[in-house]
Amino acid sequence: MRLGVLDVGSNTVHLLVMDAHPGARPLPAHSHKAELRLAELLDGHGAIGPDGVDRLIATVREALEAAEDKGVEEVLPFATSAVREASNADEVLARVAEETGVRLQVLSGADEARLTFLAARRWFGWSRGKLLVLDIGGGSLEIAYGMDEEPDAAVSLPLGAGRLTGAWLPGDPPDPADVRALRRHVRAEIARSVGDFSRHGAPDHVVATSKTFKQLARITGAARSAEGPYVERRLTRRALEEWVPKLATMSTQERAQLPGVSEGRAGQLTAGALVAEAAMDLFGVDQLEICPWALREGVILRRLDHLPT
Numbered sequence: 001m002r003l004g005v006l007d008v009g010s011n012t013v014h015l016l017v018m019d020a021h022p023g024a025r026p027l028p029a030h031s032h033k034a035e036l037r038l039a040e041l042l043d044g045h046g047a048i049g050p051d052g053v054d055r056l057i058a059t060v061r062e063a064l065e066a067a068e069d070k071g072v073e074e075v076l077p078f079a080t081s082a083v084r085e086a087s088n089a090d091e092v093l094a095r096v097a098e099e100t101g102v103r104l105q106v107l108s109g110a111d112e113a114r115l116t117f118l119a120a121r122r123w124f125g126w127s128r129g130k131l132l133v134l135d136i137g138g139g140s141l142e143i144a145y146g147m148d149e150e151p152d153a154a155v156s157l158p159l160g161a162g163r164l165t166g167a168w169l170p171g172d173p174p175d176p177a178d179v180r181a182l183r184r185h186v187r188a189e190i191a192r193s194v195g196d197f198s199r200h201g202a203p204d205h206v207v208a209t210s211k212t213f214k215q216l217a218r219i220t221g222a223a224r225s226a227e228g229p230y231v232e233r234r235l236t237r238r239a240l241e242e243w244v245p246k247l248a249t250m251s252t253q254e255r256a257q258l259p260g261v262s263e264g265r266a267g268q269l270t271a272g273a274l275v276a277e278a279a280m281d282l283f284g285v286d287q288l289e290i291c292p293w294a295l296r297e298g299v300i301l302r303r304l305d306h307l308p309t
Helices: 050-069 089-100 109-124 161-168 176-198 211-219 237-249 266-282 295-305
Strands: 002-008 012-019 027-035 074-079 131-136 141-146 153-157 205-209 234-236 287-290
Touching: 002 050, 002 295, 012 050, 012 295, 027 050, 050 074, 050 089, 074 295, 109 131, 109 141, 109 153, 109 205, 109 295, 131 211, 131 266, 141 176, 141 266, 153 176, 161 176, 161 266, 176 266, 211 234, 211 237, 211 266, 211 287, 234 237, 237 266
Parallel strands: 002 074, 131 205, 205 287
Antiparallel strands: 002 012, 012 027, 131 141, 141 153, 234 287
């Protein structure tokens, strides 16, 4: 069957269309993406303003039209941290449902971590042993660890690249004092969770998902996305530590000229790099591998698990 995942995230609203059936690897058929940046549309009270809600509704309608055009049989709609943490989340969800017919399922941070972990486990298989999975989104950082398809430990931290950029790095390029303050904040937040994972023992393999990690891997020498998902892509802490100070002194325009860095995400890359560096350092990770699958694939896989064979 042809399934669509409608992901209302902190940065984008992304429809991923995949051809899938139980027991087979889902194959991507179409991608429809719109940069909405909900995390940046919150007002002083933490609410998504009227303009943001209107834009969200219009974007969801466009995604539904794309799904219909591509012959999608079922759309799996969900929202993550930007909607989850909005003070008017219930109102936003009600308006979206009333005007589009789409009832967004709001995933908890732990759900995000578990579904992303499932996707990484299915991609790499059982032979990789105990996995540590890191995912930096626009609104949050997810960390999960385990041997099976359900992680033994999973946490979501408010350390998304978009959220941190808006709250801590107003300058372009950012003020060095702001960068140092954000670095201290990020490391303190992550350090509180390290003990919950270390008691399970060292992972056999560390992987990362998300646009942030993919871009960081690319600028440190990993293969281009055009070379396909099966090319091994790695990010080393040493290379990242060399790049973080450089990124912090660049303007958004300069970062957008780096290989693999999109113009829409260039402004968030310094904050994302600080989170990635801190996570790798505090968890003792010298290198990690980029996983092509993430949350959206995890949602598809979980849905396929519940289909009759």
